[in-house]
Amino acid sequence: MDRQQVVNFGAGPSALPTSVLEKAAKGLLNYNDNGIGLVELSHRSKDFAKLNDDLESIIRTQLDVPSTHHILFTQGGGSGQFSSVVMNLLARHTLLHPDLKPEERVMDYIVTGSWSKKAYEEANRLAGGKAVANLVVDARRTSKDGKSFDNVPQPSEWKLSPAANTAFIYYCENETVDGVQFSDSSFPHHLLENSFNPPLVADYSSSFMSRPIPRIADHALIFAGAQKNIGPSGLTILIVRNDVLVDVDAAYKLGANPVPLTMAYKTLADSKSLYNTPPMFAMYVSLLVLQDIQAKGGLGPLEEVNRQKQAILYDVLEGYEEKGILKLKVQKGSRSWMNVTFEFVDKQVEKTFLESAESKGLKQLKGHRSVGGIRVSLYNAITEEQVKSLISVLHASLGA
Ligand SMILES: Cc1ncc(COP(=O)(O)O)c(C=O)c1O
Structure with a gap:
């Protein structure tokens, strides 16, 4: 799969912006036009x-x-x-x-x-x-x-x-x-x-x-x-x-x-x-x-984006929780903006959701091996659009 077709919801190491990695790749080969890559420079330079x-x-x-x-x-x-x-x-x-x-x-x-x-x-x-x-x-x-x-x-x-x-x-x-x-x-x-x-x-x-x-x-x-x-x-x-x-x-x-x-x-x-x-x-x-991050306005605007991302996801998950389809793992008031954890009541539904997400390039959604279920990590590099695409896959795999 190509990088553009994938959304990496991994808990860490996790997604970084493609544009930044491209820039880093250049500096790795030639930093500041020195003809020497960043990792080849002296740390005392x-x-x-x-x-x-x-x-x-x-x-x-x-x-x-x-x-x-x-x-x-x-x-x-x-x-x-x-x-x-x-x-x-x-x-x-x-x-x-x-x-x-x-x-x-x-x-x-x-x-x-x-x-x-x-x-x-x-x-x-x-x-x-x-x-x-x-x-x-x-x-x-x-x-x-x-x-x-x-x-x-x-x-x-x-x-x-x-x-x-x-x-x-x-x-x-x-x-x-x-x-x-x-x-x-x-x-x-x-x-x-x-x-x-x-x-x-x-x-x-x-x-x-x-x-x-x-x-x-x-x-x-x-x-x-x-x-x-x-x-x-x-x-x-x-x-x-x-x-x-x-x-x-x-x-x-x-x-x-x-x-x-x-x-x-x-x-x-x-x-x-x-x-x-x-x-x-x-x-x-x-x-x-x-x-x-600074070029995009800094932590203030970033906080708003991160607030919005988790809000739309928890909102949908709470709807499905009310219908008895899944359970959010963490009590209201203590829920993380960064790592959203839940589990489906029916493990077969969980399997179908994970398979369907994987086939659409939405990756690393499995919960930590010690606790199971699903974990969606919404770190800075994840966009609101990408959260919406996850929500669409969730609706589709539940036939909604
Ligand atoms: C909150 C928290 N603390 C500590 C650690 C351990 O970090 P490291 O693997 O860098 O030692 C992690 C790793 O995921 C973490 O999420």
């Missing part, structure tokens, strides 16, 4: 230094990142950050409160889906007898069936630890596997508005740059892999507040676990993300994607 600066500055402008925060680029993906967050923020907390007993030093996890669950498990692994991970809330307890991730629990259900003992509070803004998202009502920052705010950490991997980030300045750290909305895998973007850039070796002397230098946020900041060779190609494509 002037050309790449400019690219690094441009990427930083376009993210800063588009997301309105305050000057209190650094924007850093690294590798290792969201999963790498599950580990880095623990190591850096425990080091920070040890410097601030060296005398706490391990059982008093707490990492607070809000678990609303498969990815925050994984991050919580990694925190338990890496606590290493120096701290404990606290499950603030497990959203499965407030789910319809008692076992699925289908909601963001009301703040009244949350059990946050005492603020001074808390090394950080962690949440995942958009749960890619389950289709659960915070942004409808946004994170309940009012819970943290006391005299001492523990650092707030957010995994934005699958919603980064799909709309503005509410109360960005109130986050100590935001991280995201590029491979959903803005580029290829390999690039991880960090937005880090100054006070999180701590001397991990000084913390080690006070009893914290050692931190690999490539994972220490201060190392990345001190070297402007060039401590070691960065993911050059992924940074390049991400810059081109963001320039394309």
